[in-house]
Amino acid sequence: MPPPIVTFAPLFPQRRGSSVAEQGTHKPLVGSSNLPLGTTDRPMAVFSFGVQFYIHNMQIKIDKLIRSKRRTIALIVERDGSLTVRAPKRAAAVEIESFIHEKAGWIFRTQEKIKSSIVIPNKQFVSGENFLYLGNEYELRLVPPQRPVLKFDGGFTLGYSAKPRGEQAFIRWYKQRAFSIISERVGLFSQGYGFTPKQVKISSARTRWGSCSPDGTLNFTWRLVMAPLEVVDYVVVHELVHLRVKNHSSRFWGEVEKIMPGYKERRKWLRVHGERLNI
Numbered sequence: 001m002p003p004p005i006v007t008f009a010p011l012f013p014q015r016r017g018s019s020v021a022e023q024g025t026h027k028p029l030v031g032s033s034n035l036p037l038g039t040t041d042r043p044m045a046v047f048s049f050g051v052q053f054y055i056h057n058m059q060i061k062i063d064k065l066i067r068s069k070r071r072t073i074a075l076i077v078e079r080d081g082s083l084t085v086r087a088p089k090r091a092a093a094v095e096i097e098s099f100i101h102e103k104a105g106w107i108f109r110t111q112e113k114i115k116s117s118i119v120i121p122n123k124q125f126v127s128g129e130n131f132l133y134l135g136n137e138y139e140l141r142l143v144p145p146q147r148p149v150l151k152f153d154g155g156f157t158l159g160y161s162a163k164p165r166g167e168q169a170f171i172r173w174y175k176q177r178a179f180s181i182i183s184e185r186v187g188l189f190s191q192g193y194g195f196t197p198k199q200v201k202i203s204s205a206r207t208r209w210g211s212c213s214p215d216g217t218l219n220f221t222w223r224l225v226m227a228p229l230e231v232v233d234y235v236v237v238h239e240l241v242h243l244r245v246k247n248h249s250s251r252f253w254g255e256v257e258k259i260m261p262g263y264k265e266r267r268k269w270l271r272v273h274g275e276r277l278n279i
């Protein structure tokens, strides 16, 4: 079993020979800095863990906070992706928070890595199995060999001899649909709101729904066409607005909201259901 991944902030200058290693250190102290913690006798702050932070649009939640006699704050991303914070008894909430802010990028990247490695039960490509397309489930039926091997007509049919290549067939199909639908939506919103994207590309990213390259290329994962069209549109608008505002500042969200007043709901949909957008 792979151990959890840990990062540390040394609380005090380390004594020689002492170690900040915990459950075996798996990650060096990359970028962690000395935090002026534990220097006062202020009363122990009640820290509202379970609270979610949004740091540069990264959603971070403390799942467990353990206070002990330790000297450092450690952030531990567990094997299930949850975040445990171990802190000295007297570390103030604001100090823990500021450390989390500082490490937000690391936490987020580590959790993303874990998420994408979690094995979602793979499809078997047998009759009766359901596949998502634009927010609806459609049943698959295996049929005598056909060209193309996978067809969609209010339901999926796959030539049974192509069953061992079912996954590739579906991915190819999703990619084609994604390119055609997303290009159309990008065109529509571009016309309506005066955006000039360079081109649309389809990727196979697992957790990144879309991105905007500096040269104006918009990238979207084919998995997005498994989501309802409103959600596809949200990601399209999000990336288009990045052509004008590169970051996730309040100005950015203001622009998104102008075009799509209900964007928060759609964004939430992705957060809640995103993991299902897979085969």
Ligand SMILES: [Zn+2]
Pocket: 238, 242, 248
């Ligand atoms: Zn963005």
